[in-house]
Amino acid sequence: MKPMDVETFKEVYKKRFEDVYAIQYHMGSTLEQFQVLGQVLRGYYTDYWIENNQEKIDNQDKQVYYFSMEFLPGRQLKTYLLNLDVYDTVKTGLTDLGLDFDKIVEAEVDPALGNGGLGRLASCFMDSMASTHVYGNGCGIRYQYGLFKQKFIDGYQIELPENWLRNPNPWEVRKESKSVIVRFGGNVWLEEQKDGKLKPKYEHTFDVLAVPYDTPQIGYRNGVVNNLRLFSAEIPYDEESKYITSEQRQEVNSITEVLYPDDSNYEGRLLRLKQEYFLSSAGIQTIVRYFKNLKLPWTRFPEKVAIHINDTHPTLCIPELMRILLDEEDLTWEQAWNISKKTFSYTNHTILQEAMERWPVYMIESLIPRIAQIIYEINARHIRNKTELYGSELAYKTAPIQDDQVLMANLAIISSHSVNGVAKLHTEILERYTLSDFKTIYPFRFNNKTNGVTHRRWVQLANEPLSQLLDKTIGEEWRFQPKEMRLLRSYIDDESVLDQLQQVKLTNKKRFAKFVSEQMNIEIDPHAMFDVQIKRLHAYKRQLLQVMHIIDRYLQLRDNPEAKLAKRVFVFGAKAAPSYYYAKQIIKLINALADLVNNDPRINDMIKIVFVENYSVSLAELIIPAADLSEQISLAGKEASGTSNMKLMANGALTIATLDGANVEISNLVGPDDIFLFGMKADEVQVLRDSHAYNARDIYERDPQIQRILNSLIDGTIPGIKSEGIDIFNSLVTDNDEYFLLKDYHSFYQAQMKVDINYANKKSWTQKSLINIAQSGKFSADYTILRYASDIWNVAPETEVLQQF
Ligand code: NBY
Structure with a gap:
């Protein structure tokens, strides 16, 4: 990595500050100090970023595209400093200049472009891909408003809009020249060409421009810079006149306006479907453009591209790739299907029925008619082929279209080469119960990838005192190899280490x-x-x-x-x-x-x-x-x-x-x-539920300890609650405590x-x-990513990198 010393940093920082704000650096607000630091840092890492992007084209290494409707990256500044190995330099430099490092860090907004676990996992994975030399590209949506800001008023949750972009975001780069058009609605029909082939024709479509914003994902001290690409919906420039009414303009803007705030619950709203197709289409078009630059035959697409879909939300990627291969690249159905199947993989994050996406057919038909046709064809072929092999019952039970709804999980499973759960037990439940019919048909498609977290953010940065104690006690190798935290085990009886651990806490x-x-x-x-x-x-x-x-x-x-x-x-x-x-x-x-x-x-x-x-x-x-x-x-x-x-x-x-x-x-x-x-x-829960023998009221009536607790919800013990007490009491006692x-x-x-x-x-x-700390290294997302890379994406990093892990 390029050296940066404290004195040079200070000079560069001061100069940049004065150039930008035309005042002396110590006169600026914390926000201005942060902005300038962002610019200085950007000047420092951009070379790597350009280099990496060029290498990607020159070496033609296989690329992973991780599609997710949510990324929850947290503040980026400290991650960049740590991974670029300039954390101490910058901190010392700023402190020397009389500036407050921690305050500057806090001036960055924390982009809430996700709901919870699923979005945060996507961001841990982005960090780990860069850090393990996996050429990973995130694809997501640049929501103008993130997850709502929560306020408590009189103890109630109130939601306020989260306008995270009100200040300039120093990390993102708008790549207008890489925009693509996403087409919605209209009529579509197949017309015979001169060569006898059928090609779709469109009329009255509603076209939206998908403008990418790129944010670098910097690997841990390894010179790798990957890309997180978030798309924003805009009115196509040459068509401004077509969008005359403010409703139409609003319709375009609304697509990427706000993140759906639902977690573990699916809501079949049209706008959400628009978002899903917008992301899928924009991302897939970008990938196709990249691949076409490589000038290789289409059969080699899966050698160069792996596409991962984070839960079913981006499943429309699959019919979208089929559409492009069939309609624009003139491949046959069989060719296109083989390519798609080898390219896509899917992670399931839930077995809750209410979280399973199912879109009414009519909605897909009117919003994206050509995609609907392709899904019908996938459905028809699935039923035909699987009926032959397994009989019609199994074929219909696993079909993507049922009761006039498209079951997105079914579509994702039958069209991917890999389906994984996110913990051993979860995968087992999927295979044995939730998705057992699919397991019968595709016994080798299922696999487990237990989640992980990045210790860089969650230990190195969030817990500096612990990190220093680890360095002192077991050396610094754990920072590269979290498994090495296990060395701490041998200090279990070391009074001094135990004392220090208590002090850290x-x-x-x-x-x-x-x-x-x-x-x-x-x-x-x-x-x-x-x-x-x-x-x-x-x-x-x-x-x-x-x-x-x-x-x-x-x-x-x-x-x-x-x-x-x-x-x-x-x-x-x-x-x-x-x-x-x-x-x-x-x-x-x-x-x-x-x-x-x-x-x-x-x-x-x-x-x-x-x-x-x-x-x-x-x-x-x-x-x-x-x-x-x-x-x-x-x-x-x-x-x-x-x-x-x-x-x-x-x-x-x-x-x-x-x-x-x-x-x-x-x-x-x-x-x-x-x-x-x-x-x-889990199996006891299943048995109890199936037996229908559970009687919560019975427990309430016979058990004095529980009775006393629950009574406090309804007898005025907690003065602040109103009907909540009774409702919650009833959910347990009357509604049998689900x-x-x-x-x-x-x-x-x-x-x-x-x-x-x-x-x-x-x-x-x-x-x-x-012991807990020592064993936690096994849950590093770096290892999880390496397992995805070798078992699913088929992109084993070079042996020397692997040896490090
Ligand atoms: O994914 C979570 C799981 O609950 C958690 O157990 C797991 O660790 C984590 C990462 O694998 N799922 C989750 O966070 N789901 C969502 O955020 C989510 C968001 C949107 C929708 C459904 C689920 N939706 O239907 O819109």
Whole structure:
């Protein structure tokens, strides 16, 4: 990498500042300081970026295209500095100049272009692809408004627009010359050409310009710069006159205006379908243009291109590629289909039925008529071929079109060469239950790729004190090879390391406590246990189970302030989809409970509840290093993987968990003594559900502990709640508790009591924490990506790179 020394940096920075703002550098605002730093950095990395783009064309290495409707990158500045190996130089330089590095970092917006786990995973993967020499290209949408900003007013969630682009974004490059046209609507028919071939003709289409904005994805100290390309919808320049009405203009602009705020729930809105096709078409056209520049025969397309679709949202990529190959490149159906199948792979992130995309046929037909025709053909051929081989029942059950709806998962599975789940248990459930019919037809298509997280962001940057301790104790190799964190294990009895580990945790807890005091006006004791549940608010994730536990403790402490319970701070971060009424009621309940508990002198500050507003990647970076306990308490079988579980583990939190998603793998890695497991297992849940024997009211009536907790929802104990109390009570008692909270409560409670006991023994707790950190390296997204690269994308990085891993 190019050297950069502190003095040169300072000179370049000062000069640039004055050139841009025509004032002396120390007179600028923090935002201006950030902008200039962005420009300086850009000047530094652009050479690499250009070089990498040229190499890509010269070497013709196979490219991976990762299509995702969501990317949740977090702030980029520190990642760039770290990966370019200029972090210390820049920090020292700015400090020398009398500027506040941390403030400058905070001046960057945190782009919320995703809902949660799925979007964040896409961003961890972008970082890991660059860092493992995988030539990866992200394809997504440049939403003008990200996920709503969450505010609490009187304890209720209020959503405000998130205009993340109000200040210039120093990292993105608008590539207008690389724009493509995406065609919607109109009529289409097939017309015979002179050569006898049928070609589609279009009329009255609605054309939209897809303008790419590129953001570099810089690898960790390896000179690799990949590209994240986000498309923005604009009116085509030469057609301005066609779009005369403001409605039409608005229609174009609305396509990339805002991210759908739904997580784990599918909403069949036309605008969403437009977004999906917009991304698919723009991305595929770009890939085709790239490939055509290579001047190779089409049969070699899958040798040069792998296209991955992140959940079903970009599935229209498949018929779109078929369309181009058939209509514009004159391939036969068989040729086009073979190429597509070898090119596409698909990741499933959920088994929740309500999250499965199914688009009414009429919607696809009127919005993208040619694509509809291609899907009909895929459907007809599937039924024909599979009926011959497996009989009509299986053929119809796996067909993409059923009941006048296009089932996007079915379309994705039958058209890809690989389908993967995101944790062992999740993949097993897919194969055995959810997708078992497909497993019969395509036994070798399924595979598992357990999720991962990037330790660069989640440990190196978010937890500098821990990183320094690791360097001192086991050397720096872990920064390149997170698996090497396992070396920490041999310090399990080293008093000095254990002490330092405690100090690290305390430092991080104090940092978070300061934030909570300043921003929320709540005083929390950094010596209390920080018990953290951070994830989207959803009934299956069971934040309510934790609420029951808190109420239980509160009532016990109120009766007896001397009760033998650990002092805890319960931290929540969670957004609810704006239309998810029940989830919003739970938010209100948590806030009302916080009001009660935080201000009740009778319990002696033994419980505090901190519900951070507007949970985000940046807040996660503050909370996770401060966590003692990680709550991963979804109903077994429901959480595909989870990734906050991995981040919290890497930062030394112990996990309390059901055997769900990747918790199973965490448990296997650390062993039973270093995790707190509870609750039904996935197969037990299945049996109980199938038996129809579950009776929640019965439990409520017979169990005094549970009765007391639930009664507090309806008897005025929590003064802040209104109808929420009754509604939530009814969801459990009257509506038979869909997610089996009452069934799992006792086991959860006992596990929590075990946590209390364990926490009292500082040394052994710290030892457990050390084991968790040591084992977390296995969940590096770098390894996950290398498995995708070799098993799915067939792009093994050079041997020398592999040896590093
Ligand atoms: O993907 C999450 C899973 O719940 C989690 O267990 C897993 O770790 C993570 C990464 O694999 N899924 C998720 O975040 N899903 C969504 O964000 C999402 C977004 C939009 C829609 C559906 C799901 N949608 O239908 O619009």
